Amino acid sequence: MPPTLTLYGYGKMALAIAKGLSGRFPLEITGRNPQKIEELIALHGLNASPLFPHDSPLDITDRHLLLCVKPYALSELSFSGEAKGVYSILAGVSIERLREKIPAQSYIRAMPNMAASLGSSCTALCGDESLKALASEIFAPLGTSLWLDKESKIDAATALAGSGPAYLALMAEALMDAGVREGLSREESKALTQGLFSGFADLLEDRHPALIKEEVTSPGGTTAEALALLESKGLRGILIEAVRAALLKAKKL
Numbered sequence: 001m002p003p004t005l006t007l008y009g010y011g012k013m014a015l016a017i018a019k020g021l022s023g024r025f026p027l028e029i030t031g032r033n034p035q036k037i038e039e040l041i042a043l044h045g046l047n048a049s050p051l052f053p054h055d056s057p058l059d060i061t062d063r064h065l066l067l068c069v070k071p072y073a074l075s076e077l078s079f080s081g082e083a084k085g086v087y088s089i090l091a092g093v094s095i096e097r098l099r100e101k102i103p104a105q106s107y108i109r110a111m112p113n114m115a116a117s118l119g120s121s122c123t124a125l126c127g128d129e130s131l132k133a134l135a136s137e138i139f140a141p142l143g144t145s146l147w148l149d150k151e152s153k154i155d156a157a158t159a160l161a162g163s164g165p166a167y168l169a170l171m172a173e174a175l176m177d178a179g180v181r182e183g184l185s186r187e188e189s190k191a192l193t194q195g196l197f198s199g200f201a202d203l204l205e206d207r208h209p210a211l212i213k214e215e216v217t218s219p220g221g222t223t224a225e226a227l228a229l230l231e232s233k234g235l236r237g238i239l240i241e242a243v244r245a246a247l248l249k250a251k252k253l
């Protein structure tokens, strides 16, 4: 019998997780606003019970708590009792800080991304080995997962893959605009960009980016011209620095 999971929060990530878990685990949803808890369950037909925070602090004795609130909200939450497990998706919040705030036997940090809503996230996980198997099961409906051997790596995973959809969204939007600039209709440009990204995901499964680049780039051809321009403008360095900036911010949260 799978354990009951208590989801704290009803935002975008909580919804993605709740949809994935509904029907697979007994599920409770809690948060500071009872109306929003009820709306989340009713609007999305979730197989979940509301857990209204009548008392503060919330009694978490023997519960498995999935924390899906904003990182800054942690300091405002209060709990009593000792949970069996805490699973936190909060960017930049260390296990040490979780331990100070939420008494529990074991802790897991997880870093999914927005593709979780489509079951296509690659979720980075780290924490107590005793919860590794259960954590992998909990996050399985969101896509694949990757267990990190050290907590220190999770900020890098956040900067790369947690924020990653925003970097790729910026590129997709720019490419759509570029297509329109060169005479394609908005719809044509959007369809071609969508096809480019979904086909590229399959290519990347199959081969290294350097090989893909080599195969597309004929000597003296069009792609070589575009690549030379992107390199001269420093696209590669910009992306590397952007991930560093996100990582430094995650460490300050």
Ligand SMILES: NC(=O)c1ccc[n+]([C@@H]2O[C@H](COP(=O)([O-])OP(=O)(O)OC[C@H]3O[C@@H](n4cnc5c(N)ncnc54)[C@H](OP(=O)(O)O)[C@@H]3O)[C@@H](O)[C@H]2O)c1
Binding pocket: 008, 009, 010, 011, 012, 013, 014, 031, 032, 033, 036, 068, 069, 070, 071, 072, 073, 076, 077, 089, 090, 091, 111, 112, 113, 114, 162, 163
């Ligand atoms: N979005 C992503 O792509 C992504 C990826 C990886 C990890 N994360 C992490 O996921 C977490 C949630 O992000 P999200 O995108 O789902 O945000 P969101 O849609 O804005 O939802 C935020 C949630 O936090 C709750 N909250 C905020 N302040 C609170 C407080 N003081 N006390 C209690 N609850 C409070 C909100 O409840 P109210 O409506 O009552 O304020 C809501 O349930 C964040 O910690 C983020 O670091 C997000």
